[in-house]
Amino acid sequence: MKLPNKKQLANIIQGILIIVTKNTKVLLRTKTSTLLIILGPLLLIFFAGIAFDNTNPYSVKIGTYSAAHNTLTKSFIDKLHEKQFKTNSYNSEENCIDAIKEGEIHACIVFAPDFKPALAQSNEITFYLDYSKLNLAWTITSIINEQIAQRSKELSTNLTTEIIRALDFTKQQINKRKQSVTTLTSQNDEASKRIYDITAQLEELDLSLDPNQAGLTNLTLQKNRIQHWAENSVNLGESATQQALQYIGTIDDLIQASAASPDLKNNIHEYLKTTVNDIGTLKERMTTTKNLLTQESNDYDTVMNSIINKITTTKTKIDAASNARQLTIQQLSTIRTMLDKALISILELQKSLNEMEKTVGTIKVTDPGSIAQPIATTIKPVATAKSYLNYLFPTIIALVIMYTALLLTPILILLERNSPVALRNFLTPTTDTIFLTSTFATSALLLTAQLLVILLVATIFFSSQVLASLFITLIISLLTIIFFTLAGMIIGYVFATEETAILASTFLSTGFLLFSDVILPIESMSPWLGWLAHYNPFVVTSALLRKTIVLNATIGTFWQELLTIIIYCAIATGLTIFAYNNMRKNIVGKYLTRIVPAKETILSKIRRKKITMKLRN
Amino acid sequence: MPAEEALEKHISTTLAKGTPEKELTQHLIKAGWPEDIIQQYIEKLNSTEHALAFIKIEGVTKTINGKLVLDRTDLTIPAGELLGIIGTSGAGKSTLLYTIVGFLEPDSGDVILTLKDQQAQSVIKHPEAIKPIVGFAPQTPAIYPKLTVQENIQHFAALHGLRGVEITERTKTAITLANINDEKNTPAQNLSAAQQKKLDIACAIVNQPALLILDEPTADLDPIAAEDIWQLITQIHKSGTTIVVATHLIDDAEKHCTHIAILRNNKIMETGTPAELKNIYARNYTITLETTHKAYTKITKLLHAFKGTTITEKNHQLIITTSVPETIMSKLPHIIHQSNDSITQLHSSKATLRTIFENLISKPLKK
Numbered sequence: 001m002k003l004p005n006k007k008q009l010a011n012i013i014q015g016i017l018i019i020v021t022k023n024t025k026v027l028l029r030t031k032t033s034t035l036l037i038i039l040g041p042l043l044l045i046f047f048a049g050i051a052f053d054n055t056n057p058y059s060v061k062i063g064t065y066s067a068a069h070n071t072l073t074k075s076f077i078d079k080l081h082e083k084q085f086k087t088n089s090y091n092s093e094e095n096c097i098d099a100i101k102e103g104e105i106h107a108c109i110v111f112a113p114d115f116k117p118a119l120a121q122s123n124e125i126t127f128y129l130d131y132s133k134l135n136l137a138w139t140i141t142s143i144i145n146e147q148i149a150q151r152s153k154e155l156s157t158n159l160t161t162e163i164i165r166a167l168d169f170t171k172q173q174i175n176k177r178k179q180s181v182t183t184l185t186s187q188n189d190e191a192s193k194r195i196y197d198i199t200a201q202l203e204e205l206d207l208s209l210d211p212n213q214a215g216l217t218n219l220t221l222q223k224n225r226i227q228h229w230a231e232n233s234v235n236l237g238e239s240a241t242q243q244a245l246q247y248i249g250t251i252d253d254l255i256q257a258s259a260a261s262p263d264l265k266n267n268i269h270e271y272l273k274t275t276v277n278d279i280g281t282l283k284e285r286m287t288t289t290k291n292l293l294t295q296e297s298n299d300y301d302t303v304m305n306s307i308i309n310k311i312t313t314t315k316t317k318i319d320a321a322s323n324a325r326q327l328t329i330q331q332l333s334t335i336r337t338m339l340d341k342a343l344i345s346i347l348e349l350q351k352s353l354n355e356m357e358k359t360v361g362t363i364k365v366t367d368p369g370s371i372a373q374p375i376a377t378t379i380k381p382v383a384t385a386k387s388y389l390n391y392l393f394p395t396i397i398a399l400v401i402m403y404t405a406l407l408l409t410p411i412l413i414l415l416e417r418n419s420p421v422a423l424r425n426f427l428t429p430t431t432d433t434i435f436l437t438s439t440f441a442t443s444a445l446l447l448t449a450q451l452l453v454i455l456l457v458a459t460i461f462f463s464s465q466v467l468a469s470l471f472i473t474l475i476i477s478l479l480t481i482i483f484f485t486l487a488g489m490i491i492g493y494v495f496a497t498e499e500t501a502i503l504a505s506t507f508l509s510t511g512f513l514l515f516s517d518v519i520l521p522i523e524s525m526s527p528w529l530g531w532l533a534h535y536n537p538f539v540v541t542s543a544l545l546r547k548t549i550v551l552n553a554t555i556g557t558f559w560q561e562l563l564t565i566i567i568y569c570a571i572a573t574g575l576t577i578f579a580y581n582n583m584r585k586n587i588v589g590k591y592l593t594r595i596v597p598a599k600e601t602i603l604s605k606i607r608r609k610k611i612t613m614k615l616r617n
Numbered sequence: 618m619p620a621e622e623a624l625e626k627h628i629s630t631t632l633a634k635g636t637p638e639k640e641l642t643q644h645l646i647k648a649g650w651p652e653d654i655i656q657q658y659i660e661k662l663n664s665t666e667h668a669l670a671f672i673k674i675e676g677v678t679k680t681i682n683g684k685l686v687l688d689r690t691d692l693t694i695p696a697g698e699l700l701g702i703i704g705t706s707g708a709g710k711s712t713l714l715y716t717i718v719g720f721l722e723p724d725s726g727d728v729i730l731t732l733k734d735q736q737a738q739s740v741i742k743h744p745e746a747i748k749p750i751v752g753f754a755p756q757t758p759a760i761y762p763k764l765t766v767q768e769n770i771q772h773f774a775a776l777h778g779l780r781g782v783e784i785t786e787r788t789k790t791a792i793t794l795a796n797i798n799d800e801k802n803t804p805a806q807n808l809s810a811a812q813q814k815k816l817d818i819a820c821a822i823v824n825q826p827a828l829l830i831l832d833e834p835t836a837d838l839d840p841i842a843a844e845d846i847w848q849l850i851t852q853i854h855k856s857g858t859t860i861v862v863a864t865h866l867i868d869d870a871e872k873h874c875t876h877i878a879i880l881r882n883n884k885i886m887e888t889g890t891p892a893e894l895k896n897i898y899a900r901n902y903t904i905t906l907e908t909t910h911k912a913y914t915k916i917t918k919l920l921h922a923f924k925g926t927t928i929t930e931k932n933h934q935l936i937i938t939t940s941v942p943e944t945i946m947s948k949l950p951h952i953i954h955q956s957n958d959s960i961t962q963l964h965s966s967k968a969t970l971r972t973i974f975e976n977l978i979s980k981p982l983k984k
Contacts, residue, residue, distance in 0.1 A: 011780070018775040022764065029763035029804070420759035424820065427718055428776035429748045588720040 019438030394545030409488025486572035701870030704880030719744030752826035811842030
């Protein structure tokens with residue numbers, strides 16, 4: 001393909017400009033088109049601006065019913081008042097529902113009898129909505145839910161505060177008891193140790209007592225021997241005394257019988273007599289001693305027997321003690337085992353307490369508000385739009401572009417296509433490319449002008465945020481204009497009459513609108529339809545505009561949508577060329593079948609006759 | 618006009634000598650010639666590469682929506698003709714014109730365009746070949762109602778590739794020629810039907826075409842307006858443009874066209890100048906009779922006795938076409954008397970193209 005040189009290019013551009021100028025004049029001099037092009041968008045933005053340049057649901061009326069209003073229900077209603085909802089109280093649920101049906105109110109809130117938070121059956125709030133007003137229903141649900149959720153959150157926060165408080169108290173108690181358990185553990189340990197020592201000591205304690213080993217028998221034998229010896233000695237003394245007395249009597253008799261002086265005899269006698277007396281005394285003493293010995297021996301035996309008895313008793317006691325010790329040792333062992341078990345339990349308790357403490361400690365979120373609503377549902381706008389208009393603005397732009405392009409472009413094409421002027425145009429050396437480009441440029445330029453007017457009006461009068469992302473908004477808007485203009489051109493070239501084209505445009509734009517998120521969220525559609533709706537050019541363009549105007553997103557976040565619309569533009573260009581060529585082939589044939597055979601009308605015949613008569617006269 | 622022809626020749630020879638256009642124009646203006654006429658001739662000479670030799674329609678057959686509209690039609694249109702194609706409604710006049718300009722592709726046959734000093738080429742295969750040399754005015758004015766007269770002409774001038782001053786000058790010329798100067802700033806929709814047609818033709822000639830195709834240019838116009846349009850057509854023709862006019866107004870065609878082609882039953886039946894056609898077909902005279910009672914059954918019966926006489930009743934009048942007008946005129950009072958009637962109107966004339974046409978179309982076609 002040979003590229004045009006500078007002169008040719010200038011010629012082409014001039015040709016396009018001339019046709020664009022002509023098209024614009026034709027359109028602007030047509031009242032309906034002028035209305036559509038200039039006043040339409042202006043009125044739209046004006047009314048949209050007036051209607052949505054606020055943030056309040058001014059006219060939404062909510063009916064309420066409660067069998068017995070309490071502070072809680074009143075607090076909910078107060079919340080609704082805060083959001084400037086108008087509320088009406090009804091005396092029965094039925095009346096409240098009937099009020100919706102009659103259009104008196106938009107929604108009805110029914111509180112459960114004896115409405116209390118967190119009590120099953122008593123914490124229910126029932127909404128009645130008129131879903132025939134779908135979008136209003138969604139809006140009301142959303143706004144009321146938000147208000148109710150706020151109040152619920154407050155209640156939930158209170159409840160959670162109590163739980164948190166209880167948990168905190170538990171934690172403190174655990175902490176406190178943990179010390180006791182530690183003390184208990186060490187005491188238990190000490191006790192166990194002591195039991196161990198006692199057991200050892202008890203085990204070491206020799207309680208064996210053998211009375212035989214006490215030497216009491218030997219003692220008795222020795223006593224008996226001593227007694228025997230003592231008795232023998234006494235007996236021997238007595239015998240010796242006896243003999244001494246005998247000897248003394250013999251001596252005395254011999255002395256007396258001797259020839260010793262009487263005196264001597266006497267003296268000896270006397271002496272002997274004294275000795276006999278002494279011996280008698282000794283003998284007496286010996287008998288006494290013997291008696292005493294016997295008595296002592298008896299006493300000794302008595303004592304000994306008493307001792308033996310006592311020893312036996314002691315042994316019995318010691319045996320009993322030994323048995324008791326054994327029993328004690330056994331019991332101590334049992335106690336120790338129990339203590340060990342108790343220790344294990346205590347350790348387990350301690351471990352559990354530690355874990356409990358740890359677990360309670362791991363609850364980092366201690367703010368009741370956060371627990372009551374762990375996911376922060378504070379709805380914060382991603383962008384700080386000042387009014388509904390700002391949210392609505394991208395949709396308005398896309399809507400205006402779509403409707404105007406889909407209506408204006410086919411009108412522009414069919415105004416010419418259905419006029420014989422098209423035949424003359426096609427008979428000039430001007431190429432089809434120039435005609436196509438001119439038609440596109442006319443529509444696109446008018447739409448761009450419209451867009452600029454809308455942007456200007458919105459910025460000046462309704463404080464729109466467009467200026468923040470003006471450049472990218474313009475690029476996306478231009479792509480939108482290109483696509484919908486091409487779509488309009490396809491309709492203009494495919495449909496033969498203005499009526500069918502407008503019908504097709506209306507059908508197409510309504511289809512685009514229905515399968516978008518303007519009326520209902522796309523998410524409410526069936527999955528495959530929802531998926532398909534995401535590729536709806538209107539959805540793509542309004543999403544792109546929303547991202548730029550409302551969210552101030554960068555190009556990196558919406559390049560896919562951008563690519564989609566560019567692809568759409570490319571496809572639409574191909575289809576436009578195809579539709580144009582097809583129209584071009586058939587235009588003359590259609591014109592020929594449409595033109596009325598050149599017959600004189602009755603009126604012209606009468607006129608002709610009259611004039612002929614005049615001429616003749 | 619001999620003076621204009623002389624002017625054309627003078628311009629041609631002077632420019633051939635190398636005299637600049639501007640100098641020549643100024644010279645001729647001083648001599649009293651209108652600037653637009655001078656410019657018209659200069660442009661005509663400048664566009665000799667687009668000068669038409671002839672157009673030949675060869676065996677064109679065209680069916681539209683299953684209906685045969687043209688059937689093996691042949692026609693040659695030499696340069697300089699003002700050719701009137703006459704035919705009844707639905708005869709295929711418009712179809713033939715649209716085929717000539719390359720709008721319609723025939724089922725068979727071809728339209729051959731031959732420009733002076735150039736090889737002949739098929740308009741069907743190369744529709745762009747005819748575009749620079751053709752001007753076209755369809756039956757309904759092909760104008761933008763919302764644009765003014767001037768804007769309309771300027772627009773088509775631009776589509777023909779004219780730029781800047783050229784557009785202004787050509788527009789001015791076309792407006793002057795069409796005599797709609799007073800209305801140049803009037804929106805086309807506010808013009809009368811005749812003015813709209815003039816504007817339509819002005820738009821068609823803004824590129825100073827070698828060939829001008831006009832489809833029913835005077836349809837729905839009163840006779841005065843129609844005459845006005847014919848004057849314009851004649852004037853354009855005189856400036857050297859070959860013109861093809863499709864019309865069903867045979868009298869007008871007879872009066873203004875240099876050549877006539879009669880289209881009947883999807884074919885060109887006869888071609889020639891009106892005089893030629895009349896010489897061939899119009900030996901008869903036409904007697905128009907109107908009686909008091911307007912009951913012509915008996916009269917018709919009695920007139921059938923005369924050989925070479927055809928009788929038709931039209932608009933309560935009896936149209937008698939005969940080669941023996943004197944005999945009939947002498948017997949007519951007697952016949953009327955016999956029918957117990959009296960003459961209210963009697964008119965005798967030699968056969969016009971209309972009567973020829975009517976005769977031709979009433980004849981059954983030879984197979």
